[in-house]
Amino acid sequence: xxxxxxxxxxxxxxxxxxxxxxxxxxxxxxDGVSLSIEAGETYGLVGESGSGKSTTGKSIxxxxxxxxxxxxxxxxxxxxxxxxxxxxxxxxxQMIFQDSLSSLNPRKRIEDIIAEPLRNFGKLSKxxxxxxxxxxxxxxxxxxxxxxxxxxxxxxxxxxxxxxARAVATNPKLIVADEPVSALxxxxxxxxLNFMKKxxxxxxxxxxFISHDLGVVRHMCDNIAIMHRGRIVEMGTRDDIYNHPMHxxxxxxxxxxxxxxxxHREEARAKREAVEKEFQENQxxxxxxxxxxxxxxxxxxxxxxxxxxxxxxxxxxxxx
Amino acid sequence: xxxTILRRVLIIIPxxxxxxxxxxxxxxxxxxxxxTGSINPHTSLAHIHHLMKINGxxxxxxxxxxxxxxxxxxxxxGMSYEYQEPVTxxxxxxxxxxxxxxxxxTVLTYAIGLPVGLYAGRxxxxxxxxxxxxxxYVTYAIPxxxxxxxxxxxxxxxxxxxPTTGSIGTNVGSGFPAVISRLxxxxxxxxxxxxxxLVGIVQYLRSxxxxxxxxxxxxxxxxxxxxxxxxxxHHVFRNSLLPITATAGYSITGLLGGSIYTETVFSYPGxxxxxxSAINYRDYTVITAxxxxxxxxxxxxxxxxxxxxxxxxPRIRIE
Numbered sequence: 263x264x265x266x267x268x269x270x271x272x273x274x275x276x277x278x279x280x281x282x283x284x285x286x287x288x289x290x291x292x293d294g295v296s297l298s299i300e301a302g303e304t305y306g307l308v309g310e311s312g313s314g315k316s317t318t319g320k321s322i323x324x325x326x327x328x329x330x331x332x333x334x335x336x337x338x339x340x341x342x343x344x345x346x347x348x349x350x351x352x353x354x355x356q357m358i359f360q361d362s363l364s365s366l367n368p369r370k371r372i373e374d375i376i377a378e379p380l381r382n383f384g385k386l387s388k389x390x391x392x393x394x395x396x397x398x399x400x401x402x403x404x405x406x407x408x409x410x411x412x413x414x415x416x417x418x419x420x421x422x423x424x425x426x427a428r429a430v431a432t433n434p435k436l437i438v439a440d441e442p443v444s445a446l447x448x449x450x451x452x453x454x455l456n457f458m459k460k461x462x463x464x465x466x467x468x469x470x471f472i473s474h475d476l477g478v479v480r481h482m483c484d485n486i487a488i489m490h491r492g493r494i495v496e497m498g499t500r501d502d503i504y505n506h507p508m509h510x511x512x513x514x515x516x517x518x519x520x521x522x523x524x525x526h527r528e529e530a531r532a533k534r535e536a537v538e539k540e541f542q543e544n545q546x547x548x549x550x551x552x553x554x555x556x557x558x559x560x561x562x563x564x565x566x567x568x569x570x571x572x573x574x575x576x577x578x579x580x581x582x
Numbered sequence: 583x584x585x586t587i588l589r590r591v592l593i594i595i596p597x598x599x600x601x602x603x604x605x606x607x608x609x610x611x612x613x614x615x616x617x618t619g620s621i622n623p624h625t626s627l628a629h630i631h632h633l634m635k636i637n638g639x640x641x642x643x644x645x646x647x648x649x650x651x652x653x654x655x656x657x658x659x660g661m662s663y664e665y666q667e668p669v670t671x672x673x674x675x676x677x678x679x680x681x682x683x684x685x686x687x688t689v690l691t692y693a694i695g696l697p698v699g700l701y702a703g704r705x706x707x708x709x710x711x712x713x714x715x716x717x718x719y720v721t722y723a724i725p726x727x728x729x730x731x732x733x734x735x736x737x738x739x740x741x742x743x744x745p746t747t748g749s750i751g752t753n754v755g756s757g758f759p760a761v762i763s764r765l766x767x768x769x770x771x772x773x774x775x776x777x778x779x780l781v782g783i784v785q786y787l788r789s790x791x792x793x794x795x796x797x798x799x800x801x802x803x804x805x806x807x808x809x810x811x812x813x814x815x816h817h818v819f820r821n822s823l824l825p826i827t828a829t830a831g832y833s834i835t836g837l838l839g840g841s842i843y844t845e846t847v848f849s850y851p852g853x854x855x856x857x858x859s860a861i862n863y864r865d866y867t868v869i870t871a872x873x874x875x876x877x878x879x880x881x882x883x884x885x886x887x888x889x890x891x892x893x894x895x896p897r898i899r900i901e
Contacts, residue, residue: 323805352807359805364798367817369824369895378816379806412896428806 264298271295271331291317293492304469306483314492319438353383356429360441362421366413373409398427419450438470493555498565508567601877609870660867679749680852686772695780703791730847733774744770747849790822831887
């Protein structure tokens with residue numbers, strides 16, 4: 263039984279134009295996404311900007327109202343706000359944002375920022391609340407003197423750790439992390455990611471890890487879905503995606519990971535060029551006539567890919 | 583926090599000093615002298631020179647400035663040429679009238695402006711918001727004195743609901759009837775001033791609320807599971823009210839300075855009207871006193887605003 267299941271999620275934004283400001287078209291930000299996240303795992307959601315990965319994340323937290331589809335948690339569809347309230351849903355599902363400065367209220371002290379989710383759901387006394395906040399700061403490696411400071415007095419990495427502490431405050435089951443480290447420099451990224459991993463071990467939370475950085479995703483995630491143009495093009499375990507990529511878009515993303523060793527430079531370039539050539543020549547095979555991603559089909563029990571049926575049948579035989 | 587305030591207060595001392603020199607020198611630069619009005623045709627030129635001399639008007643400017651300053655500190659701003667009375671007494675009477683009107687108008691401005699602005703921002707693009715925006719645009723487009731004259735004509739003259747001139751009725755005694763009569767005289771100008779003054783507050787607050795609603799920390803608050811009502815109360819409204827609260831310090835200038843338009847149209851004997859008539863009659867001592875007072879008031883207003891700002895916004899405090 264999964265912790266949370268997303269069924270055929272669609273988020274469409276109307277485009278208004280003309281004199282009467284009528285709806286003339288729609289942006290298909292998310293166009294039929296289904297995935298399920300198990301308890302305690304890290305699920306990676308990868309894609310380029312505008313592929314709909316953040317919108318999917320926001321819909322799961324309840325910040326975005328889907329046009330169609332369901333998000334099932336504890337047997338209830340939480341896209342309806344009444345169900346969210348009944349379940350105290352946002353106690354169990356929290357979110358971490360990319361921009362650590364603007365996402366914290368500049369006029370509130372760290373104590374109040376971290377304590378606010380506690381005040382929403384718990385009925386802690388003043389002393390208990392303070393103890394809990396101190397405990398949370400300790401989890402992310404910050405001192406007690408952070409309590410009375412304001413967000414602008416911290417470095418980017420410290421602020422993101424405050425964001426993590428805030429998200430963990432209510433003991434959530436799932437944390438949606440929307441590009442949590444892409445605004446940080448590399449050494450600080452590792453630090454924040456390791457705090458997130460430690461928290462996962464200690465508290466058994468699941469992460470929906472939204473990122474465009476395949477290196478980070480490989481380090482963090484057990485299962486991965488690749489999104490393109492509002493749909494999932496390929497999903498599977500870390501091994502499926504990194505060692506047996508099938509869709510051309512996945513292969514393009516993987517070939518774009520920078521190679522650190524100079525010795526393989528020519529080899530890597532040849533590989534990139536081969537992938538790009540294949541994409542240019544066979545593009546129509548991977549997308550339907552409107553340029554949309556094809557429906558997902560099973561290749562193995564864990565691996566799904568959006569390819570034509572005959573091709574998937576061939577891949578299935580190979581996998582067996 | 584205390585450091586910030588102390589530092590800000592210390593800065594104001596040289597500011598007031600420079601302001602007083604400027605005001606004094608400008609007054610000196612005005613044509614004419616204080617005796618031309620108080621002589622008769624038989625006064626000889628030599629006598630005027632004598633008067634100028636014994637009053638120290640031929641002394642170097644810094645010596646005159648020093649004398650003026652000493653008088654100032656003794657509460658002596660000189661005699662009004664127009665009224666032949668000490669300036670302090672004239673200003674004192676007018677200041678009370680202005681205070682009545684200004685307090686009433688300011689309280690009304692904020693009492694209406696704040697809720698209306700918050701409503702328009704929270705319910706952006708609703709019918710109510712459209713109506714409020716229409717009102718603010720129209721009011722802002724009409725010159726203020728036209729609004730005043732229209733109000734005076736309709737409610738004072740045609741309908742006759744309110745008195746049209748003065749600050750208190752004739753033949754009212756003292757005590758309670760006097761208070762009632764004063765209130766009757768400030769209601770119409772006060773309301774009109776508030777209806778015009780709230781336009782700025784409403785537009786500013788509306789855009790602040792809309793900005794805050796779309797900010798990342800409000801999104802964070804929603805993701806924390808804060809109920810919508812509390813998101814607005816704790817995050818949106820509080821953060822968008824702060825800039826307005828800070829500018830409230832400036833309204834102290836209006837509290838004693840008075841509104842030139844309102845007081846002129848309603849012939850309300852306050853500071854604004856006094857200032858206009860003093861300029862018309864070239865009543866130099868009164869003008870000097872008022873300009874100095876306005877200057878000091880603006881400085882105090884800015885000081886107050888800065889202190890409020892530092893109190894509510896942790897980012898601008900000096901540590």
